[in-house]
Amino acid sequence: MNTHLINRRQAIGGLGKVLGGMAAIIHFHPCPAIAENALAPGPKKSVSSNTPPSPAAAQSLPNYDPTAHDWTMAIDVEKCIGCGLCVEACKQENKVIRQPFYFRTWIERYVIRKPEAGSSEMRGETVVDSPNGGMDGFPPSAVPPSEILKAFFVPKLCNHCKDSPCIQSCPVGATFDTPDGVVLVDPKYCIGCGFCIQACPYGCRFLNPVTRTAEKCTLCYHRITRGLNPACVEVCPTSARFFGDLKDPVKAEPLRRFVSEHKVQVLKPHLGTHPKLLYAGLDKEVR
Amino acid sequence: MNPDLITSLTEALAHVQGYIYPNDISLVWSVVIVVYPYLTGLVAGAFILASLVRVFHVRALEPIYRLSLLTALAFLLVAPLPLLFHLGHPERSYEVMITPHTTSPMAVFGFVYAWYLMAVLLLELWFDYRRDFVAWSRTATGLKRLVYRLLTLGVFDVSEKALHLDERMGKAITVIGIPSAFLLHGYVGFIFGSVKANPWWGTVLMPIIFIFSAMVSGIALLMFLYLAVSRLRKTPVDMACLNTIGMFLFYALVLDAAIESLDWIHRLYEAEESVDVLVLLAAGKLFYSFLLVQVLMGTLVPLGLLGTALPLQRRLPPQVLQRIYLASSLLIMTGILAMRWNVVIGGQLFSKSLRGFTTYKLEFIGHESVFTAGLLMLLPFGVLWLLTHFFWPPQKASATSAVPSS
Numbered sequence: 001m002n003t004h005l006i007n008r009r010q011a012i013g014g015l016g017k018v019l020g021g022m023a024a025i026i027h028f029h030p031c032p033a034i035a036e037n038a039l040a041p042g043p044k045k046s047v048s049s050n051t052p053p054s055p056a057a058a059q060s061l062p063n064y065d066p067t068a069h070d071w072t073m074a075i076d077v078e079k080c081i082g083c084g085l086c087v088e089a090c091k092q093e094n095k096v097i098r099q100p101f102y103f104r105t106w107i108e109r110y111v112i113r114k115p116e117a118g119s120s121e122m123r124g125e126t127v128v129d130s131p132n133g134g135m136d137g138f139p140p141s142a143v144p145p146s147e148i149l150k151a152f153f154v155p156k157l158c159n160h161c162k163d164s165p166c167i168q169s170c171p172v173g174a175t176f177d178t179p180d181g182v183v184l185v186d187p188k189y190c191i192g193c194g195f196c197i198q199a200c201p202y203g204c205r206f207l208n209p210v211t212r213t214a215e216k217c218t219l220c221y222h223r224i225t226r227g228l229n230p231a232c233v234e235v236c237p238t239s240a241r242f243f244g245d246l247k248d249p250v251k252a253e254p255l256r257r258f259v260s261e262h263k264v265q266v267l268k269p270h271l272g273t274h275p276k277l278l279y280a281g282l283d284k285e286v287r
Numbered sequence: 288m289n290p291d292l293i294t295s296l297t298e299a300l301a302h303v304q305g306y307i308y309p310n311d312i313s314l315v316w317s318v319v320i321v322v323y324p325y326l327t328g329l330v331a332g333a334f335i336l337a338s339l340v341r342v343f344h345v346r347a348l349e350p351i352y353r354l355s356l357l358t359a360l361a362f363l364l365v366a367p368l369p370l371l372f373h374l375g376h377p378e379r380s381y382e383v384m385i386t387p388h389t390t391s392p393m394a395v396f397g398f399v400y401a402w403y404l405m406a407v408l409l410l411e412l413w414f415d416y417r418r419d420f421v422a423w424s425r426t427a428t429g430l431k432r433l434v435y436r437l438l439t440l441g442v443f444d445v446s447e448k449a450l451h452l453d454e455r456m457g458k459a460i461t462v463i464g465i466p467s468a469f470l471l472h473g474y475v476g477f478i479f480g481s482v483k484a485n486p487w488w489g490t491v492l493m494p495i496i497f498i499f500s501a502m503v504s505g506i507a508l509l510m511f512l513y514l515a516v517s518r519l520r521k522t523p524v525d526m527a528c529l530n531t532i533g534m535f536l537f538y539a540l541v542l543d544a545a546i547e548s549l550d551w552i553h554r555l556y557e558a559e560e561s562v563d564v565l566v567l568l569a570a571g572k573l574f575y576s577f578l579l580v581q582v583l584m585g586t587l588v589p590l591g592l593l594g595t596a597l598p599l600q601r602r603l604p605p606q607v608l609q610r611i612y613l614a615s616s617l618l619i620m621t622g623i624l625a626m627r628w629n630v631v632i633g634g635q636l637f638s639k640s641l642r643g644f645t646t647y648k649l650e651f652i653g654h655e656s657v658f659t660a661g662l663l664m665l666l667p668f669g670v671l672w673l674l675t676h677f678f679w680p681p682q683k684a685s686a687t688s689a690v691p692s693s
Contacts, residue, residue: 097288099293099296100300100309101296101300101309101310101312101313102309102310103309103310106308106309108306127306128305128306128640128642129306130306130309133309156308165482165483165484167390168390168391169390169391169392169393169481169482170388170391171383171387171388171391171393171394171397172379172382172383172386172387172388172391172394173386173388189379189382190375190376190379191374191375191376191377191379191380191382191383192374192375192376193370193373193374193375193393194315194316194373194375195391195393195478197310197315198315198316198482198484198485198488198634198635199482199484200484200639201483201484201639202308202484202639203307203308203309203310203311203638203639203640204310205310206310206313207313207315207375209288209289209292210288211375212375212376213375213376271483271484272483287639287640287641287642
């Protein structure tokens, strides 16, 4: 098995080199229609990041030591405006198939109705949608504004679980976790059985119809191993996504501060998958 | 990229009900995967029926002992093919055996399968047939003679002592074989039951449900095969044997229905977060395949038919009994196929958001189509025909209770 681990690492290294090169030439194009269509537009910021990449680190892949890092992401639901830039950036950066059936990250819109008149309920029905994964922003909700109690957006991506059912279920070990805390798929090893897709409680995986292998968020492994942020974090105009390295006191600081200042949750905690992806501001309706 | 797939998914997108996670729109496991637990279940059921003769000395079932074993072998040989057809990279399938990831139920199934084929079924058949191989290799001619000679593996000793050893070995292997058959299909149940992400699958009862449904389908298949073979060969049907199969089929079906009912009672009583979507699934998307085919036509009607025929078996004319048994076996086999459909397809129709449903459009021609699934279901019958040609020559009518096949 050790031999295969080395092979996988080498494979990821090779993949990272190729994708890293591509990343350098990709620009993110904000779609003008996105902000107009957003249900709850907020103050716009220029594209920013929580942890500015250092130019020196961007060259450091050959010396990258995965045991010296522990990558984690946290999401502030209150900050997400549903602009869809993260989805677009992910699709571009990772060459994700653009049809609306394949997403490494997507945004869900939750619209909670007011209770029926005369009802003793606190709140009414919850309507959830994610047209094209939220990539094009969101059209006005089908629920008339006067009937909306509250509405919010929830970005979704791989939870990079510590006890991930996808890794447990892969029959050949093509899905594995790296020493720096990322769950990855080796497409050269995956047999395309789809068991990991069934095992993921969060719907974060899909079978790529071209490569016929499982695909999912890699936290932009090709970028983070060069000291860059994942594409979705990089483009988020409201800094709703916090990303950091828990083994690096400087890079972990914004993330640690966020976690200390907010009450954080994980998705579907009852399943015991122990996601690393943390959320602040989740409503009980979010699954 | 396959444009048909995109067209099909675009159509499915228009028919989504409620909210599904975007990646949940396509069903990863298709109708071809429905065939896999179906075939595996038939193997386990057929073997367990054979073991009734060998271990539990149910003499009435002796006429179908060898047919049961050959059926188990024919279906077992075809059982992994649906998986191969389904894999995105079938050329890498050997990795499951060479570098298995031992925490994966699917990887360990490879070993359970290999154990069952090599250590149980082939060994048992060899010890059971060794005497005949020696005899046939002397009397047969041409290709058959060569086949039988090869199958003796060079052992031509048919002394009383050697035959006694064969008998003891056969019995010992069957004793190991019964838990192995339970393991084989219980394990298929575990592949689904271990998926905690999916509340329709992830129940501890799943392996048990699979074991009982396997027994039911395997016994029903043997009932059908015995009637069909007797008809084709124009040999008389041993009614004592048929009635005994009917009895075991009835009891197995009662147990199976009880366990599945228990599963539903448990789900409804616990009424966890997922119960709403599962009730909608069973009563809506799966109305025909679950309530009508599996529950009504595949369980309640055959229970009624068998429950009426068995107490009246001495009064009813054999021809009538045979027709009741034939109808029951076909209904039960269809019901269990529907059960596999409801598990495999049903479990993917609702999203893990537990808020909505996708749709599944059956392809009729293609890689993972009804045509492929149909071929894979017919293939074991072809293999069985070949096996019976070599290893199950027509029996001479000997039983006194035998009557001509209707």
